[in-house]
Amino acid sequence: MSVNNTKVIRTRTFDPWWNLAVEEYLLNHVGEGQCILYLWQNQNTVVIGRNQNAWRECRTDLLESEGGKLARRLSGGGAVYHDDGNLNFTFLMNREDYDLERQLNVILSAVKSLGINAEKSGRNDLTANGRKFSGNAFYFTKTNAYHHGTILISSAFEKLSRYLQVSKEKIISKGIASVQSRVINLAKLNPSVTVDKAADAVIRAFACVYGYQPTISDGSEDIDNEEVQKLREKYASWEWRYGQTPKFDITMETRFPWGGIELGLNLENGRVVSSKVYSDAMDEAFISMLPAVLEGCPFGFQNLADRIRTGFARGNNRDFAEDIATWIEAKSGKDMD
Numbered sequence: 001m002s003v004n005n006t007k008v009i010r011t012r013t014f015d016p017w018w019n020l021a022v023e024e025y026l027l028n029h030v031g032e033g034q035c036i037l038y039l040w041q042n043q044n045t046v047v048i049g050r051n052q053n054a055w056r057e058c059r060t061d062l063l064e065s066e067g068g069k070l071a072r073r074l075s076g077g078g079a080v081y082h083d084d085g086n087l088n089f090t091f092l093m094n095r096e097d098y099d100l101e102r103q104l105n106v107i108l109s110a111v112k113s114l115g116i117n118a119e120k121s122g123r124n125d126l127t128a129n130g131r132k133f134s135g136n137a138f139y140f141t142k143t144n145a146y147h148h149g150t151i152l153i154s155s156a157f158e159k160l161s162r163y164l165q166v167s168k169e170k171i172i173s174k175g176i177a178s179v180q181s182r183v184i185n186l187a188k189l190n191p192s193v194t195v196d197k198a199a200d201a202v203i204r205a206f207a208c209v210y211g212y213q214p215t216i217s218d219g220s221e222d223i224d225n226e227e228v229q230k231l232r233e234k235y236a237s238w239e240w241r242y243g244q245t246p247k248f249d250i251t252m253e254t255r256f257p258w259g260g261i262e263l264g265l266n267l268e269n270g271r272v273v274s275s276k277v278y279s280d281a282m283d284e285a286f287i288s289m290l291p292a293v294l295e296g297c298p299f300g301f302q303n304l305a306d307r308i309r310t311g312f313a314r315g316n317n318r319d320f321a322e323d324i325a326t327w328i329e330a331k332s333g334k335d336m337d
Helices: 016-029 060-065 100-113 157-163 168-174 195-210 225-236 284-294 301-311 318-329
Strands: 005-010 034-040 045-048 069-072 080-082 086-094 119-121 125-128 131-140 144-152 215-217 250-256 259-268 271-279
Touching: 005 195, 016 034, 016 045, 016 069, 016 086, 016 144, 016 225, 034 195, 060 069, 060 157, 080 086, 080 157, 086 100, 086 195, 100 119, 100 125, 100 131, 100 144, 100 195, 250 318, 259 284, 271 284, 284 301, 284 318, 301 318
Parallel strands: 005 034, 005 215, 045 069
Antiparallel strands: 034 086, 045 080, 086 144, 119 125, 125 131, 131 144, 250 259, 259 271
16 A cells, blocks of 8 residues: 555644644544644643653653643653744554655655755654754554654753753763753754744655645644543543552663663562563563563563563564563672662
């Protein structure tokens, strides 16, 4: 199947929970052969990845005391700060039409049309002058997919540093001195760029790259408000945004090239009865599967390592699983660190 129908939806609300609800609604209702480009903005919001620990990633009390909002998205990856100087985009389509290079080409072409040289860096960042202006993340259901990201235009970096808490391990692994030192606003490179100009450029590039002139709407005729409102209630709920952070009998954490991981285990009669895994890894589905794999495992570092290897022996995540298993295995006979 190939894309033969394109649409642009740009919402005008700054409510992060509504915008994320619209995104999930569109994911569930995108048509066959259709690609939807969804453009949206949040105001004074920290958005964390699906499997992250809210309290470790964000100064939540400070954020909320200053009128900000915390949101949790469906996709994996790390925490980001959104304000009205940042434009968010989401490409939504059937899984068979998912084409990351094509989707990224839309954003790169749009930025280049604004007179700024941009390029892809690593797996999920876009850079200009060697500094990141766009981070991207991904989510897949059995039939559909989305790819979303940010475009920094004139974002308030002082608030980004004020609200986000970047772990020492991540800073060391990335070789960076601070969050601010590795990001850049496009308006710094071209002062004439505004959010609206960037949005227009993305829409033009979308039409060019996909070869179809998209229909453009504010989304009011494309969504079921009652269904979106129910989804918004989920995104706004304390349970979704924060969740439970129970006390664990055993905790371990480390950082791999593909992301950090914090593993908490609760034991009863020498077996794992429950566990929680926090991570900024991009593959949210893999992280979400780990607790079920570990449940019932007799406690012992070698046992845990063997269980993880066995649990993911046939999957696409064998390399990630082997990294975790090797790390846990190395703790056999050592003091916890």
